[in-house]
Amino acid sequence: MLKSIINLFFPKVCYTCKQPLTDHEQYVCTDCRHHLPVTNFHKHNANFVRNLFYGRANIINGTALLRFEKKGSVQQLIHELKYRDHQDIGLFLGHWLGEELSTIDAYKAIDLVIPVPLHKKKFKRRGYNQVTKFGQQIAKALKADYNENLLIKITNTSSQVNKKRFARWNNNNELFSLVNKEKIENKHILLVDDLITTGATIEACMQVLNSANNVNISIATMAIA
Template sequence: MFFPKVCEACNRALADNELIICTQCRHDLPVTNFHFDNTDTVKKVVYGRVKLELATALLHFSKKGAVQQLLHNLKYRGHQHISGFFGRWLGAELKTIDAYNEIEIVIPVPLYKTKLRQRGYNQVEQFGKAIAKALNADYNDTVLIKTKSTKTKVFEGRISRWNDDGAVFAISEDVALRGKHILLVDDIITTGATAEACATELLKIDNIKLSLATMAIAD
C-alpha cells in the first residue's frame, strides 16, 4: 500500500497485471533475436579461442540504457528476481529451437567465495535455473569454481584482461559431465574474457559440447 511495486527499468509504478517491468519497457527493450536468426555475433566475441556449438544473448546492452539499469538493480541492489525473469523469458524462446533442446546441463559462471558472501547470491543463478527448467536440463553450480578474486574491467581489451586474470577458474569434478552438451550462462558478455576462461576449463572435460547464453551483450 505504501510502497507500490515499480518498474525495474524506468521506476514507474506497475499496473496490477505487470511484473518486474512495465509493458512499455518490455516492448522497448532491445532484444537481439540471435537464437532465432542464427546470428553468430556472440560466437565472434570468442572466435578463434574456444569452440562454441551455440551462443546467444537476450538483450543488447548500452551505457545508460534500460538494460544497464536492470543489470545494476540485479547485481548491486539485491533485486535477484530480475535474474529469474530473464531466465524464464529466454528459456521460453530457446525451448522452441531444436538445437537448444539438446542441452543437458546448465552451468553458471561462478563468483569468488568472498564476493558470493558479500552479495549473498550469484546473479546468474535464477537465470540459469529457469533456462534449465525450460530445456528439461540439469543445473550444476558446483563443478565450475572461481579460484581467486578479480576486479571488474568491463571495457578493457580482451588480451590484457586474459593476461591480468590468469587462470581464475577450475573444475572441481567432471565425471557427471563427460560426453554432455553444456550451456554456460552469464549476465553479460563484453570482451569475452570471462566466457573464454570458463570455456577453456570446461572444454578440458572429455567429449563435451559447449554453448553459451547471456542476459545481454555489450554493443
Template sequence: MFHDLIELLYPRICNGCEAVLLQNEKVLCTPCLHSLPVTNYHLEKDNPVEKIFFGRIPVENATSLLLFEKKGIVQKLIHNLKYRGQEEIGSWLGSWMGTELKEQKKFKKITAVIPVPLHKNKLKKRGFNQVEKFGIEIANSLEVPYYNNILLKKTASKTQTIKKRFARWGSIEETFVLENPETLENAHVLLVDDLVTTGATLEACTAKLLKVPGIKVSIVTMAVTH
C-alpha cells in the first residue's frame, strides 16, 4: 500500500516519451521498448562494431546492444543515465545485454569484466561511473568477477577535435594505467563502455590491457553510433 502511494505521488516516467510507466514496465514504456533500435550484432561475425577495430588493435569479439541516433530514445537513455543519475538504466541495459551474451559460446570464455574508467575528478563530480551498473550486471550474468580497480585513468581528458585520431591516440593511451595487472594474466577480459563512436578510447584501453601477459580482450558497449 505504501509503495502504491509513492507511485501515485511520484510516478515513474518513461525515459523515451515521458508517459507514466505501468507497474510491470521498467525504464521504458512498452511502445518505446519495441521501437528501440536493437543491433543483434552479438549474433554476427565481423559486425560493424568489430570492424571499427580492424587493423587497429586485436580484439576477440565486439558488440553493442543499441544504435545511437541523435535525438532518439537511446540518446535520451544515455543522457538520463550520465547526467540525471538514473543508474537503473545501466542496470537494466546490463541485465539485458548479459542475458544475450551468456547464450553465445564466444562470450562464455570471458573471465572478467572491466569498465572504461573515469578520472577521479570526474568520478567525484558525477558521483558514479555510468558504466558501473552495466558492467556489474553483465559480470553477474556471465558469473565472472567485475574489477573497477585495475584499469585506471590518471589524467583528465581534454577535447582534441583538431587533431586526427592517429595523432592523438598515443596521448590518449598514456592517460590509462594498470594497478595489480597480474590479476589479469591469461584472462579473457570484457571491456565495457556506454558508447562507441570512433573507438579511440576503447582502443587506448585495450592497448594498455594487452600489456598484460596472455590476456585477450573483447568489447561490449550500450550503444554504437551510425
C-alpha cells in the first residue's frame, strides 16, 4: 500500500519514453525495451568490434550491447546516465549484458573487470563514473573481480558529446597510467565503457594495459555508434 501511495505522487517513468512504469517494470518500459536496438555481437560471435581495432590493438573478444543512433533511445539512456545522475541505468544495462555474457564460454575466462576511468576533475564535477555500476554488474555475473583504481586518466580532455566523428578520431591525446601493474599480470581483463565511437579512448587504455606481462584484453560497452 505504501509503495502504491508513493507511486501515485512520485510515479516512476520510463527513461526513454517518459511514460509511467507498471509495478513489474524497472527503468525502461516493456515496449521501449523491446525496441532497443540490440547488437547480439556476443551471441553470434560477430567480429565487428574486434575488426574495428584491427591493426590498432589486439583484443580477444569484443561486444557492445546496443547500437547508438543520433536522437535515438540509446542516446537518451546514456544522456540520462551521464548527465542526470540516473546511475541505475548502469545497473540495468550491466545486469542485462552480464547475464548474457555469463552464458558464453569465451567470457567465462575473464579474471578482472576494469572501467575506462574519468579524469579526477571530471569525476569531481560529475560525482561518479557512469561506467562503474555497469562494470560492477558484469563482474558480478562473471564471478570476476572489479577494480577501478588500477587504470587512471592523467589528461582532462574536453567532452566528446558535441564533436563530429572526425574531430573525435583526432582527439588522440588522451593519456592513461597504470597503478600496481603486477595486479593485472597473467590476467584476462574485460575493459568496459559506455560508448564506442572511433575507439580512440579504448585503444589508448589498451596500450597502457598491454605494458603489463601476459595480459589478455576483451571489451564490453553499453553501445556502439
